[in-house]
Amino acid sequence: MTYRAPVDDIAFTLKQVAGLAPDLEKGRYGDLSDDLVDAILSEAGRFAGEEIAPLNLSGDQEGARWKDGTVTMPAGWADLYHRWREGGWNGLSGPEEFGGQGLPVMINVAANEMWSAASMAFGLGPLLTMGAVEALDKHGSDALKATFLEKLVSGEWTGTMNLTEPQAGSDLAALRTRAERKEDGTYRIFGQKIFITYGEHDITDNIVHLVLARLPDAPAGTRGISLFVVPKFLVKDDGSLGTRNDVFCASIEHKIGIHGSPTCTMIFGDGKGDSGEAGAIGYLLGEENRGLACMFTMMNNARLNVGIEGVGIAEAAYQKAKEYAQERRQGKAAGGAIEGMSAIIEHPDIQRNLLTMKALTSVARTICYACANALDRARSSDGDEARHWQERANLLTPVAKAFSTDVGVEVASIGVQVHGGMGFIEETGAAIFYRDARIAPIYEGTNGIQAIDLMTRKLPQSGGAQVAGYIAELREDVAALRVSNSADLGNAADRLDSAINDLDDATSWLQSALAEGRMNEALAGATPYLRLFGLAAGGAYLARAAVADTGAARRALCRFFAENLVGESAALKARVIEGAESLAAARVALG
């Protein structure tokens, strides 16, 4: 089968759970109508399922191939990409001034879920371009915007983020790529970057690299990093392409997954450009030494979009496993009325696996969409309201990224398991999700870094008021479930409340630990805390869904989650509060 985008579920979640419906009602996004949202989602779903998904496995098997500095993409991908961008998908929430459609982030995030589900390796390139658009739009000079933005918004050119160096991964303070000022106001960039997604490929005429580098007189550490725009081909005044810049792809990586996405080592300033002079020509983006702030503009959005990759992969893995479980017959289910073997979906253990996949996917989706909604509300308001929603987006971004990508790995692994031996065979098509999913908890800031970010930078927002207000909202959702006249959901509401209490307690404990300077204790609990946050929030969102849609399926899923999956919260809270001391004590066990 090919992936079939769950358009109805996506639309329902956007509107009824993540806040789009009241936003549309209030006209928050201009004349964007409910019908238009549906039409966009439906067409995105069609494109993802019918056009992208069929090229996912072949793209994986073929992979991106490097030779003499050039990268050949899998067969059919260039054509697919151009059909995709001609559909306007690249500029869905891009700036209208430069040809974008200026739609809410929510719509773009929902579409990104579908591209990722259909082919994570394919969808990855555009994600980087979207990040570059955002950084240029926000921090670029008019001249830079005029030169690059329209082509990036349309997808005629793609963009990249060049951060990582061998010695500088999570710790960007350590980066060494250097930039020299030239009298004409341009810069020359020298250095090596690794893990550059879509750093080189043959599907567009030009590639626009955003590159972090250090000026000679820059202060040490992260306050001495500047951001530069370094195009593969220089752009002439008339917009046409000029000479080849001194930036080349030295190799691509052999990876567990996303084989169709070239992961490049980029060399800047080796003197191999057309000019023959060493140094890649770069243009300053934003201010000198303030590059990290610019980069974080795009990283935040990128983090949400990596989270949604987790959701997409999980959804695709779930669909694949469910279809197999409906077709594959083995054994006879207890109480099964049918003669002969039962479809394995009739076995309770398989049902448990599939429901776990579905519930975790749904929960991750709501968190990502809620985060996108906060971004949209922040952008479409000002003053206190804008600050509130920006803080909300800040709070949810690390959860959206880390929780959802962990879910992606977890769900993809269960998906392989549901297939039995067939799951381990590449041609079956379940394996690719297990392999592709594994990068998402790592890139754009490892999930460990996300957890630390959540705890150290997001909990203290507004003196703790932001997270407190958020937790209060979660309680309201469960309260609404409780009064929704559903006897079968009473116990579920208790369980969800319990999880929220656990989150509340763990939050308070971490805030005290931070306030009292017990940093290592707090750090020890960061990852279990983020998981707890995701479970408690997700449970409340499923409750909201069950209240909004009284159909049996959503109510039953909420109950399943509450009675089967959210119970982990108590142990997670204990790990946060009590785990640190035993963790520190056990350092000795690591030798």
Add this chain to the structure above:
Amino acid sequence: MTYRAPVDDIAFTLKQVAGLAPDLEKGRYGDLSDDLVDAILSEAGRFAGEEIAPLNLSGDQEGARWKDGTVTMPAGWADLYHRWREGGWNGLSGPEEFGGQGLPVMINVAANEMWSAASMAFGLGPLLTMGAVEALDKHGSDALKATFLEKLVSGEWTGTMNLTEPQAGSDLAALRTRAERKEDGTYRIFGQKIFITYGEHDITDNIVHLVLARLPDAPAGTRGISLFVVPKFLVKDDGSLGTRNDVFCASIEHKIGIHGSPTCTMIFGDGKGDSGEAGAIGYLLGEENRGLACMFTMMNNARLNVGIEGVGIAEAAYQKAKEYAQERRQGKAAGGAIEGMSAIIEHPDIQRNLLTMKALTSVARTICYACANALDRARSSDGDEARHWQERANLLTPVAKAFSTDVGVEVASIGVQVHGGMGFIEETGAAIFYRDARIAPIYEGTNGIQAIDLMTRKLPQSGGAQVAGYIAELREDVAALRVSNSADLGNAADRLDSAINDLDDATSWLQSALAEGRMNEALAGATPYLRLFGLAAGGAYLARAAVADTGAARRALCRFFAENLVGESAALKARVIEGAESLAAARVALG
């Protein structure tokens, strides 16, 4: 680095935790001495680390290759195999009558852990041979034994298990491969088998297939299955090889991992053998229509050995991640005294990851070794004692298989994560564990099947007395920890007791559900129950280790496990007891 077998830890666990020390003291295994055990483990560790491990990655990259019915193994593997078998490793616990060393299963399982850690794909072939030896030794006629056993024990020939067919995986009742009786007492086998590990290769002169097939007049279902010995080359009376039998490898699979291990589709009876006559010549093993019982003889042992693969992979992934964390420098740990970047092992979040890996690995190891010990005690005793220990082995086998292989996947995934971006790159050497580990929860009975086996067949043993006695023993271990005068372990003992109470409650609930015929409810909780069993048992074993070795490391690891990992037990118990109803209700959410 290459894998370094944790020989001291293995020896300690075997002797002090899993019961080998008291067994040796009582002379249960003849003149096997403590020194000899140490010498064997130490030499196995050397061979695994110095000889096998260096060929693991190259074997993965090269993979087994199929062409025209033959399979070429990775470079160096044939030579490696012969050095390995000449070391006597293949026959470690093989029957002495046929050249084996007759050592306890425990020693062999410990050695298998090391082979699996060094290269799961390499170690897999011998596991199958060992299973074939066991089945032949137990059920073979004298003539069959005389023909095949010595060569299989020495490893001059390898063995396979031919169970799975496209329509018959977990459900062997559905198998269709057929056997015809011949007047000379032999049989002719016709059919197709899939997923046959080491079904074809070029490292030994002959391969001995054990094949499940159906006689024409056999009853339907599992009571109509017979087991046959089908050699690749027929064996002449003088023991030399004769004509090629009518069994061929039609293809091998492209898999997520274990690329060096050929996974073969075998065709029996296509008329391509040297005789030109269709039908692979087979010899009945055991009685007609009783083949499944024979096969289960080897499957039980194979299940334990698959469990130990999970332990080996987890140990190797842990070592790799720990080494990387000691070398890689990023950021500055809070409170770190050193200038510049800290080794990432100094960051609490990385410590949590590594300790989780180590604790889960240790727990899985003790469960597997305890299972092996039960097998050894059953074999070296009789009457009630033998029955008791056989029941114990039966009880622990599904836990050893499923819990340990889940741990293998979990730990390998964390291992990739600890490496950050480098973990996703194949050449780093962390990815292979993530890929290889994924098959172990599937083959030799999926982990879902193991959980159902534990619940439906193992809990009822001796009317529930076996599991009750086992739980009582777990309590004793925690009680001993409590009185071991260690203030810092008081809370840990509480947590471990809690987990055992959870196991006890869940066990009682399942027994009632089974007794009352609430089969679907019981089945729904099988997988969470098995996980709960593993955690509670593992915690008690770590307590036993902490009592036996008062060194700081084992005590701290026990505490870490008790205060960070065993807490999941409460939620697991709730899933067993309360989860079934919501699971059944949520069937509707699967569409």
